[in-house]
Amino acid sequence: MADEHRSAKMAAGMSTAAAIAAALAWLNSGKVEAGTWEFTLPEEFVHLITAIAASSDSIDENLLQVIEEITKLALNVQGFPANTTGIRSFTRVCAVANQAYQGDDMEVPEGMSLLVKAYPLNAALSLIRVASSISEATNINSSWPLLPSETVAYQVQNANQIYVSGTVAGIMAVFSCEKVA
Numbered sequence: 001m002a003d004e005h006r007s008a009k010m011a012a013g014m015s016t017a018a019a020i021a022a023a024l025a026w027l028n029s030g031k032v033e034a035g036t037w038e039f040t041l042p043e044e045f046v047h048l049i050t051a052i053a054a055s056s057d058s059i060d061e062n063l064l065q066v067i068e069e070i071t072k073l074a075l076n077v078q079g080f081p082a083n084t085t086g087i088r089s090f091t092r093v094c095a096v097a098n099q100a101y102q103g104d105d106m107e108v109p110e111g112m113s114l115l116v117k118a119y120p121l122n123a124a125l126s127l128i129r130v131a132s133s134i135s136e137a138t139n140i141n142s143s144w145p146l147l148p149s150e151t152v153a154y155q156v157q158n159a160n161q162i163y164v165s166g167t168v169a170g171i172m173a174v175f176s177c178e179k180v181a
């Protein structure tokens with residue numbers, strides 16, 4: 001959580017520094033005279049930028065120092081997850097109507113989703129209810145309903161965190177995700 005806040009603060013600071021640098025470069029370009037342009041920005045901000053631009057003797061040096069410090073920061077950017085070596089699937093039969101069944105112990109790779117699908121040949125108008133607990137899986141108000149062939153995806157760590165129940169005895173839910181290498 002602290003890393004998220006640090007990254008957000010760093011991004012905001014970098015954006016602000018980039019905006020100030022762009023404004024300073026524009027003012028130093030000689031195409032605009034300070035104080036003769038109109039902005040919708042607060043007047044105090046315009047005066048601040050004008051004052052900074054007026055003392056631009058050391059701005060290039062200061063900007064280089066800022067850039068050097070920014071490049072020293074270690075940015076933790078997570079890209080797309082790597083491809084895995086295959087997939088794994090299992091079927092959960094809801095043998096008794098309105099009874100919750102837990103998913104198997106199947107690890108879901110970081111950054112991947114677990115798919116839960118109501119089996120295509122389930123009885124017409126039957127529902128598979130998907131939830132994160134036994135009580136929620138049997139409650140129409142706290143579960144995700146799936147008609148035959150419908151799918152829902154969750155980014156959970158393990159398939160055993162998901163419970164399913166069926167409105168008709170004998171219908172099935174299929175769980176699938178990439179294999180953990």
